[in-house]
Amino acid sequence: MFKWKDAYSCNIAEIDSQHKRLFELGEKVYDIVSIKDGFDHYDEIMSSLFELQKYAIYHFDFEEKLMKNNGYEEYDSHVKKHREFFDKILELSKKDIDENQHKVSMDILVFIADWIENHILKTDTKYKNYLNSKGIY
Numbered sequence: 001m002f003k004w005k006d007a008y009s010c011n012i013a014e015i016d017s018q019h020k021r022l023f024e025l026g027e028k029v030y031d032i033v034s035i036k037d038g039f040d041h042y043d044e045i046m047s048s049l050f051e052l053q054k055y056a057i058y059h060f061d062f063e064e065k066l067m068k069n070n071g072y073e074e075y076d077s078h079v080k081k082h083r084e085f086f087d088k089i090l091e092l093s094k095k096d097i098d099e100n101q102h103k104v105s106m107d108i109l110v111f112i113a114d115w116i117e118n119h120i121l122k123t124d125t126k127y128k129n130y131l132n133s134k135g136i137y
């Protein structure tokens with residue numbers, strides 16, 4: 001479901017490799033959503049959410065430092081969007097996951113797809129030319 005294509009590239013090796021990690025997390029959640037074995041998948045859902053949270057902390061921090069250290073002018077609005085994503089992860093974590101496993105894993109899947117399509121593709125790729133012009137690849 002989550003296939004990397006060149007359009008997602010920010011032309012910065014470390015950023016692209018971190019973004020690819022989000023695709024992997026999305027694929028994992030897709031697997032959880034797709035299993036229809038009737039068994040309990042609470043632990044897998046919780047571990048995906050936890051990984052997503054750890055990923056967001058690490059990745060947002062990395063990206064924000066890079067933007068800030070290079071005087072990127074859309075830094076503030078970009079950070080605001082990161083905060084919204086992080087709040088949404090916390091919100092997902094607070095749901096009654098055990099009772100609504102399929103629904104919550106679908107919500108996580110939609111959330112990651114939105115992150116990729118709207119944030120990586122539209123907001124992250126915006127700093128590409130600027131950071132490249134500062135010699136960052």
Ligand SMILES: [Fe+2]
Binds near residue numbers: 078
């Ligand atoms: Fe970002």
Ligand SMILES: [Fe+2]
Binds near residue numbers: 059063120124
């Ligand atoms: Fe990013």
